[in-house]
Amino acid sequence: MLKKKERYVVAVVGATGAVGNEMVKTLDQRDFPVERLKLFASERSEGKIMEFRNKDILVEPLNNNSFEGIDIALFSAGAERSKTWAPVAAQSNCIVVDNSSQWRMDPEVPLVVPEVNPYDLKWHKGIIANPNCSTIQMVVVLKPLHDAAKIKRVVVTTFQAVSGTGQKAIDELLQQTADLLNFKEVKCNVYPYQIAFNVLPHIDKFLENGYTKEEMKMVNETKKIIGDNSIRITATTVRVPVFRCHSESLNIETEKKLTANEVRAILSQAPGVIVYDAPDKNIYPIPIDAAGKDETYVGRIREDDSIENGINMWIVADNLRKGAALNAVQIAEKLIEMA
Numbered sequence: 001m002l003k004k005k006e007r008y009v010v011a012v013v014g015a016t017g018a019v020g021n022e023m024v025k026t027l028d029q030r031d032f033p034v035e036r037l038k039l040f041a042s043e044r045s046e047g048k049i050m051e052f053r054n055k056d057i058l059v060e061p062l063n064n065n066s067f068e069g070i071d072i073a074l075f076s077a078g079a080e081r082s083k084t085w086a087p088v089a090a091q092s093n094c095i096v097v098d099n100s101s102q103w104r105m106d107p108e109v110p111l112v113v114p115e116v117n118p119y120d121l122k123w124h125k126g127i128i129a130n131p132n133c134s135t136i137q138m139v140v141v142l143k144p145l146h147d148a149a150k151i152k153r154v155v156v157t158t159f160q161a162v163s164g165t166g167q168k169a170i171d172e173l174l175q176q177t178a179d180l181l182n183f184k185e186v187k188c189n190v191y192p193y194q195i196a197f198n199v200l201p202h203i204d205k206f207l208e209n210g211y212t213k214e215e216m217k218m219v220n221e222t223k224k225i226i227g228d229n230s231i232r233i234t235a236t237t238v239r240v241p242v243f244r245c246h247s248e249s250l251n252i253e254t255e256k257k258l259t260a261n262e263v264r265a266i267l268s269q270a271p272g273v274i275v276y277d278a279p280d281k282n283i284y285p286i287p288i289d290a291a292g293k294d295e296t297y298v299g300r301i302r303e304d305d306s307i308e309n310g311i312n313m314w315i316v317a318d319n320l321r322k323g324a325a326l327n328a329v330q331i332a333e334k335l336i337e338m339a
């Protein structure tokens, strides 16, 4: 468990990446009580300098002694690095909040969204997993509806930004867009097809059951976070040429009937959720409005006439903030609250 202190020594592992950069920003913006910040990345970034609270910080490669004296480490350097280094950090009494998929479904590791299951932080053994970005924004909306009316089934289709793949994908969308507008040939390095002016129904690897790993993450992680294996979920995950913010179309079937107005009332009270829903004024969530924001925006709330107890909605959140960096920092804040 974390010892109560005035300020903490914090590390960001993968600091030069899309999520790592956002973590450094988020720690600053939320006035996180940082005594000292250590930044780690690969050997490619050795010697790079990043700024935090008007101080230059040297980016370092990891070694076996990197975590000595560090209280909390926010990891966002990919599953392989988490597999190797999170246990090393935990051995040094450093609590790891890990953004990768490495530990999420490990029964010994809590998978936490602070608005949904903060109580699971009590049983961590040194590593806490941050869920997948598309799962986080979905569960902050599902949990209050599940508490009110017990969710039976969810059908979700996602429209996911390229920043969900990391910095290289952001660069690829920019480059392809510029090349196409200049009548140049397009190069594809990150995705199997051109992503500029295109839509790919393919996120992460295909599995034997025909789903992708991303789709199965949404199914399995949701059950673990909400703590109810009886919820049936089916997902289709789609990459779209948007830089930031994932959008999701949700169809939810509940045991107890909820009207659209009841759903609006429940979600208006839900932590981390903003109901943004006035179709008569063209008000609904869109990525360019939600970018850089902390909350999950919900709109297009309507009853599904094709089933007895069904609700449709559209939700948008910033994948780099609530989907990654912010959720990790909120977990660290909760740990401090509980210390």
Ligand SMILES: NC(=O)c1ccc[n+]([C@@H]2O[C@H](COP(=O)([O-])OP(=O)(O)OC[C@H]3O[C@@H](n4cnc5c(N)ncnc54)[C@H](OP(=O)(O)O)[C@@H]3O)[C@@H](O)[C@H]2O)c1
Pocket (backbone or CB within 6 Å): 013, 014, 015, 016, 017, 018, 019, 020, 040, 041, 042, 043, 044, 045, 046, 061, 062, 075, 076, 077, 078, 079, 081, 099, 100, 101, 131, 132, 133, 163, 164, 165, 166, 167, 168, 319, 320, 323, 324
């Ligand atoms: N992007 C999202 O929306 C999102 C959301 C939830 C979770 N995640 C997860 O967060 C992790 C990072 O994602 P990202 O989008 O930020 O990727 P990214 O932009 O590609 O950044 C990857 C980071 O990992 C570092 N790294 C690579 N190899 C390393 C090594 N051997 N030792 C130390 N650091 C190393 C990179 O350092 P260099 O710059 O030196 O290469 C870079 O800082 C992934 O596990 C991803 O699944 C991402």
